Amino acid sequence: MKKTIKKQSSYRDEILRYAMDKYGTRPEYLWARWPNYAILRRTDNKKWYGAILDVPRERLGLAGTDVVDVLNVKCDAGLYAFINGESGILRGYHMGGTWVSVLLDGTVAREQIFALLDASYKLVGPRKKVQ
Template sequence: MISRTAIFTYTEDNFGVTPEFPFKKYPRYAALKNRHGKWFGLLMNVPADKLGLTGTDALEILDVKVDPEFGELLRGKPGFLPAYHMNKEHWLTMILNEKTDEALLFQLLDDSYNLVINS
């Protein structure tokens, strides 16, 4: 499974971004913001049932901004869901586990950063 540390290292190395932890109630929720303060990623641990899945075990997830057409395509694949607590058309939730495609995750972070910085 890709670690939070690997994601944080990637965003720092590629975008100069370090995570912020804005939620006192949820201290592990990490916001990734561009230089203008706009979010391009949110790393969370959320119970499976809150994501519409079976069970109550906490899942590590990453929300990223996506092109709506690409997001629709990915939501049809295992490990991808409509965004948790974000706009479902423009954001996507990726479940982070042993099946996570690391290259795709980093591509989605790149795309999300660029979508947000160019908006």
């Protein structure tokens, strides 16, 4: 008998709408193998500032077998040290450096998620030249 994996409710659509409204970003779906992985990329330099992935909870080290959406965002080292390990904020799934994965199941407040997405957008932006 096939195992049924239920997906929890998610802020996925709200985040995609927010990214479109604020930054003009349309999600990119880059891999046929993972059709729900939505990549958010800056239009000016093409760098990723967010990735929404649907991941089985056990792959994140969490209890349960259901699939949950996460938002991977980049944060600076100080913020990373402060928020990594907070409820609903995990070490970045499949990302290095100072990326974190934020659960989109309601564990983390919508406003905090938007703030983290904004910070990530700024971090991957063009560097200002020093004169």
